[in-house]
Amino acid sequence: MLLTAAGTITAIEVVSGVAGHPARLVPYTRVADWMRHTSWTHWGVLAISAGLVLVGLWFLLAGLIPGRPRVVPLRGDDRDLAMAVTRGGFRNALAAAAEDVQDASRAQVTLRRHRVKVYVHCPAHAVDAVSEQVRRSVAGRLEEIRPLARYKVVVKPLTRKG
Structure with a gap:
């Protein structure tokens, strides 16, 4: 300025x-x-x-010096077409996929270089099942979105009583 x-x-x-x-x-x-x-x-x-x-x-x-990327580049079928989604939109789409899992709620997603970390609230008695379902759901959404980079999905369950 x-x-x-x-x-x-x-x-x-x-x-x-x-x-x-x-x-x-x-x-x-x-x-x-x-x-x-x-x-x-x-x-x-x-x-x-x-x-x-x-x-x-x-x-x-x-x-x-490159700064932090503001968008996530996407893989497309047309080599002449460049596509991207904002990091916030990408996180929201992955959080919505995590929240679609039964017994999972209030998902929060953080992005690192090649890792998606999903924090999700779930009942204490269903941690393992919900974690695996959330991982599969988020991985499926990643396949639909098709980001250029490969991401590893890590789920961190946060338990609640119930």
Whole structure:
């Protein structure tokens, strides 16, 4: 946002200066006078230049390092068509598949690199059966959605009395 504001102010200054009526949003006459009378080897010029180089390298590094993906790519039959679903939508679809299992409720899904972890509430007497059914249900939904990456399904049952 700061970069956008600086760019906008610079554009206003340049366009108004070219038009013959400088806007003078920023009082830069003292800075311009200082720059006219200062050599490139002055410590102040070198410090400002070094700071700008560091900021530029920071932005370059931020642009090159991949961030967290916002979507889950899907496998399709058409090679020319790219499809994806948001991570939230993907988690919701898998949680709905887990909640479709009898005796399972309030499913919550977390995604890791190649693992889907499903936290599901179930009665204490049916933990093993519900866990296996939830695992199969979520794996089936994964086959329907067809994400590009393979996911291992891990079920963490949370018991309740009943």
